Structure formats: C-alpha cells, structure tokens
Amino acid sequence: MPEIRPRCPLCTGEMKKNGKRNARTRWRCKNTTCGISEQTHRPDITAKRHFTYFHNHVTGIYPITECARLMKVSTRTVYRYFEPLWLIEIPNNPDKHRIHDQIFIDGTYTAAGCLLIASTPDHVLCWHWCKQETTHSYTQLLSKLAAPLCVVLDGGQGAQAAIKKLWPSTLIQRCLIHAQRVVRRYVTSRPRTEAGREIYNLALELTSRETVQQARKWAVDLHKYGLKHHDFLNEKTPLPPEINRTGKR
Template sequence: MKACGVTPPSNQPVCGVCGAKLVKNGKTSAGRTRWRCKVCGSSTTQSRADVTRRAQLNAFLSWLLGKDSQKQAGSGTGRSLRFSTAWCWDIEVPQPDSTGEVHRQVIVDGTYFNGWCVLIAHDGEHVIGWQWCDRESKAAWAALFKAFPAPDVVVTDGGAGLRAALDQQWRRTRIQRCYFHIRAAVIRHTTLNPRLEAGQEVLALTRELM
C-alpha cells in the first residue's frame, strides 16, 4: 500500500503574457529578483501587495500618531504620502468587543471630523465604543448607549439629544456635568471680567467650586 503524498503548492510565478513558468534571471539594480519567460522572452519583477500595503499602513500610522507634517513624514511636498496612503482612510475599524462589564463611570463626548460627527464613550482608561453620525442627536446617542450596560455615572457636556437618549437607555444612571464645559458655559455668559456684581459673584463661585 503506497503512502499518501501531497505535493506542496509552487510559489514559482508565471508569465503574464503567455502563462508559462518564469525562471530567475539575475537581479535589478535595486536588488530585486528579475524573472524571465523562456517561451516568449518577456522579463518582469514580482511584488507582494501585502508587504506594500503593510508598509503604507505603517507610514500612515506613523504620520497620524506622530508630530511630523505630511511633508516631513513623506518626501517632497507630501503628495506621495497622501497618494500612497489614501486607502487607509477607508479602513473600517471594528468596535471593541462588548464584555458586559458595568462600568463605574463612562465619559461621553462628540467631536466633528471631515463633516462627520463621532460620539465616543470612554471608561477613564479605554475607549469602549463610538458611533458615527451627521450630528449629535437623540437617535445617535441612543445607538451608542445601547451597545453596553448602563454605568453608575455618566460624565457629559450636555450635548444635543443626549439627555433624552439617557432617559431612554440609561434611566438609572446618574449624570455628572463636565467641569470644563460648565466653566466654559459660565464664562460665555459672564466673560472673564464681568462688570455687574451678579456676574462677578457667579464667576467667583464657579472658580471656587472648580
């Protein structure tokens, strides 16, 4: 009885012109292997798309998370970096896995980017979820909140539609207004140098509490 043998797949490239197998034919000035077709005589080099993409993604992340401008991170005017990494903007980032953990507190806020709004939930150490939308609204906040259990406390700036979404999804969660946004709201009404006594007292009380 003969042993069962499995022929491993071949990594030898084939000619893009006639389909025949290629043979090695020296190297290019850049050190890459040159391949030649013995049937039709065409010559070519092989490149791995996965290696190229990985290098482009690493360059994109280095620029995105670093301090360099596109010109400094790339070459020339930065156009080559923008061109080679344009596809990176279309990568769909998966949501964090829901563990079912009930967090002590969750900080929520919305920020705008390229005409879109992203609502973010943070537990004080890690981002636990986000929701893309065109603007802050009850529906958008509710979509974010229903992704995980209600926390004990939610810290918020009181964005549009947020309170209504909390009443719908996290009814028993206590609400803590963000100190920074409270102070900003007070200064917006009193200014930093209020002339009226009432404004001076409100600003002084705010500073004392903060």
C-alpha cells in the same frame, strides 16, 4: 519551514531561483519546454510600507515632507499613496460585556458632520457619525456599550434622554468645565453685582475640588449663597400692562 516558491504563470509548474535583478529575486520555470523567467511582486509588502508611513503621518510623527524624504519620492507621490488609505474604516466594535466605572460622552462638529465620542479617561471606546446631537444619535452611540456606573456629559438634553432610556440606573454627572462656561455666559468673567461675583468664584472652584470632603464643602457654600441672595435671585421684572403675553403692544 519550507520556502514559499512561486508557480509558473504560464504552465503552473515549479520555478527555481535565477539570480537577482535590482535587488529582487528572479525565478525561472523548471519545465524545459517553458523556461519562462520573471520577478515576483509583493503588493502586500508595498501596501504595508505605505500604511506604516501613513500611520506615522496622521499620528503626528512625520510631516508629509519627511515621509517623502524617507520614501525617496515627491510629496505629490506621497499624497497619491495616501489617498486610498484615508478611506479605511477604523474598527468600531467595543466589548458590550465590559462595564466601566465612568465614561465621557461629547459631540464634535466638523465639516463632515457631528462626531459623537464615548471614552474613558484612558482611551476611546466607540463613536458615531450624525448630523446633530439628538436623542436618536446618542442612542445609536450608547447602544454599543454596557451600562456604566456614571456618565459625564456636557448637559445636552439629547444625551440625557438617551441615557435615561438605555441605562435608567446609571448616574449622570455634569461636566465641570461646561458648568463653568454656563455660569460665565450669564454673569461674564467680570460680574458687576455681588451675587454675580460670588457665583462666578464658586464656579471657578469646581475644578479644584478633588476629595469628597471638598465637594461637600462646595455644596454647603452653594447652599449658603442661595440663602444669602434669596431675595435678589427671586426678583422679577413685571411687564408693563400695555404689553400682552405675545410681546406686542
């Protein structure tokens, strides 16, 4: 492979090596009437070096002080090097023709807004920034993917509506952790009633079911719970006659 030689910035003629300075090669123009001498600059190599340390920093390998030590600069200089790198847009172009058996979708609220994420058990597929978890936002997220066999979500109405609109034949699975949290929200972690204690124990058993037989047994136990406490669950507190439908006396 021939050596890549720079051209003279003044007469665009060929240049030849002319020693080194500060461990960098100097070049001199072969044209005797010009004879300009300079050192070439490689901003691409510098940018690659900065991005390598930036990637190590954001992925948790090096703290900012370690980056400064390895780069032999101050921490303020490292922050200055890293400032434009935060604006690099990460590629978000998933394969629309790849069908996954199961994907997980959820939203995370940050200071910059709500970040919707679609992922598999192994890696993130795509994401979408929005203000709230709405049907439109989830539609923008899921439209980038092919219809999977099953979607696991936290139970948000916006996500369910988007899935039924885009993927009507896809199964919807409620996240077991979120199901446990809903039960704990209503009965607390120390229920006072017998029915509350039993349903909370059933909720805790959700995440320990790993086989189809165990899942069937859990469904049978839930059915038995409904039969046992049928009357208790159907109890209702009637409003006094002096309170109308609007809640005002």
